[in-house]
Amino acid sequence: xxxxxxxxxxxxxxxxxxxxxxxxxxxxxxxxxxxxxxxxxxxxxxxxxxxxxxxxxxxxxxxxxxxxxxxxxxxxxxxxxxxxxxxxxxxxxxxxxxxxxxxxxxxxxxxxxxxxxxxxxxxxxxxxxxxxxxxxxxxxxxxxxxxxxxxxxxxxxxxxxxxxxxxxxxxxxxxxxxxxxxxxxxxxxxxxxxxxxxxxxxxxxxxxxxxxxxxxxxxxxxxxxxxxxxxxxxxxxxxxxxxxxxxxxxxxxxxxxxxxxxxxxxxxxxxxxxxxxxxxxxxxxxxxxxxxxxxxxxxxxxxxxxxxxxxxxxxxxxxxxxxxxxxx
Numbered sequence: 001x002x003x004x005x006x007x008x009x010x011x012x013x014x015x016x017x018x019x020x021x022x023x024x025x026x027x028x029x030x031x032x033x034x035x036x037x038x039x040x041x042x043x044x045x046x047x048x049x050x051x052x053x054x055x056x057x058x059x060x061x062x063x064x065x066x067x068x069x070x071x072x073x074x075x076x077x078x079x080x081x082x083x084x085x086x087x088x089x090x091x092x093x094x095x096x097x098x099x100x101x102x103x104x105x106x107x108x109x110x111x112x113x114x115x116x117x118x119x120x121x122x123x124x125x126x127x128x129x130x131x132x133x134x135x136x137x138x139x140x141x142x143x144x145x146x147x148x149x150x151x152x153x154x155x156x157x158x159x160x161x162x163x164x165x166x167x168x169x170x171x172x173x174x175x176x177x178x179x180x181x182x183x184x185x186x187x188x189x190x191x192x193x194x195x196x197x198x199x200x201x202x203x204x205x206x207x208x209x210x211x212x213x214x215x216x217x218x219x220x221x222x223x224x225x226x227x228x229x230x231x232x233x234x235x236x237x238x239x240x241x242x243x244x245x246x247x248x249x250x251x252x253x254x255x256x257x258x259x260x261x262x263x264x265x266x267x268x269x270x271x272x273x274x275x276x277x278x279x280x281x282x283x284x285x286x287x288x289x290x291x292x293x294x295x296x297x298x299x300x301x302x303x304x305x306x307x308x309x310x311x312x313x314x315x316x317x318x319x320x321x322x323x324x325x326x327x328x
Contacts, residue, residue: 002026002064003236004108006051006099007072009036011181012114012170012228016070017041018179019229028064030057031073037326040179051095057102068110068239069103070232071096074143077187078118078283081139092143093150100154108160110239111151112232115164117249117288119145127291130166130249137283148247155245163235165228167250168290172224172311173318180318181225182325189261190222190312194319197271204273206258208280217258219287221251224305224314234299248299251290252306261308268312269320 003020007013008029013036020027027044030051038046045064049056051073060066074092075081081088103111118141119134136142151162171190173180181191195201209216231250238246256264262273295301305311 001067002028004028004030004061004064004066004069005072006030006069007036007074007114009033009038009041009046010072011183012225013070013072014040014179015174015225016072016229016232017044018174019226019233023233025233026064028060028066030060035075035183037182039326051091052098054098054102054105057099058106061102061106061108066106066108068112068236069099069108070112070114070236071099072114073099074114074147076116076140078138078140079187081143085139088139088143093146096147096150100150100160103160104154104158109158110236111160111162112235112239113147113151113162113164114232115148115166115247116141116144117166117168117251117290119148119166122285123288126287126289127251127253128249128289129291130247130294152245161239161243162245163239164247165231165235165250166247167228167231168221168223168288170225170228171222172226172305172314174226175314177317177321180315180322182322189220189258190265190315191319193262193265193273194315197265197269197273198319198323200323202274204262204275205278206262206275207278207284209277210280211286213257213286215257215259218284219255219257219289221253221255221289222261222308222311223251223290224303224311227303227305230304231295231299231301234301238299246298248295249290249292250295250301251292252303253290253292254306254308255287255289256308264308264312268309269316
């Protein structure tokens with residue numbers, strides 16, 4: 001019996017594959033490599049295929065005796081989702097429909113879904129728990145919320161059980177330094193700062209310093225990618241144990257401002273960070289902090305790498321040895 005990881009050559013997907021492998025679990029990666037990296041996958045089959053190829057999905061599930069799916073395959077750039085909404089509605093929603101139909105045909109009835117804090121939109125309160133209203137302010141968040149609805153409907157109609165994991169700012173890298181974050185284009189703060197320090201990009205732009213926060217810059221909840229991987233495996237095991245469909249928020253419950261992250265990177269790397277203050281970005285809330293008590297109590301999730309310095313040290317190990325990402 002094996003676990004199929006769609007989008008398993010991507011950032012969070014590849015770390016989840018590695019976590020499963022380290023636990024002795026059989027894995028199969030399914031990825032079209034449009035944003036993932038072949039080099040991020042080792043020690044398991046890699047099926048290069050499109051999420052819309054239903055027949056290949058069914059064939060893969062039968063061939064490798066797949067018992068459950070962990071679904072990462074989706075486009076995830078917030079800005080791009082607003083300028084190219086059709087691309088996101090087609091790939092994320094229609095692609096997930098193709099996957100669910102393939103699962104139904106293959107008799108696979110369990111799926112862990114990579115969702116996002118973007119489903120919540122502007123926070124009415126923090127920390128944000130699972131009861132917080134879901135009013136996404138961008139197309140990306142809307143597609144993820146609709147994908148959650150699809151999975152609830154497939155549970156009701158066909159008994160396909162699902163767990164959606166809504167996580168906040170994924171960061172860090174595997175302790176080995178062998179895999180890490182490599183996006184093109186890069187939109188996440190920590191790798192942008194690291195790349196600036198390494199000279200592969202110019203000064204960092206801080207989008208706004210007039211928010212109602214301690215230093216005027218946005219505050220976010222940063223969570224180590226390996227802790228996210230742990231949560232996906234715990235969610236998988238919960239479904240395999242016969243539990244009902246559910247949704248969980250994932251974060252450390254601690255917030256750090258943009259300037260605090262810049263200062264922490266300087267401490268970890270011993271190098272100065274060049275930055276300038278730019279205008280606010282539309283739709284950037286001042287504070288986003290997760291309430292993850294439900295995941296801790298129900299899943300038994302225990303983040304191991306909550307210290308921001310540990311997160312940054314792991315990220316630095318990866319970026320400093322892979323200045324050009326996996327193309328090194």
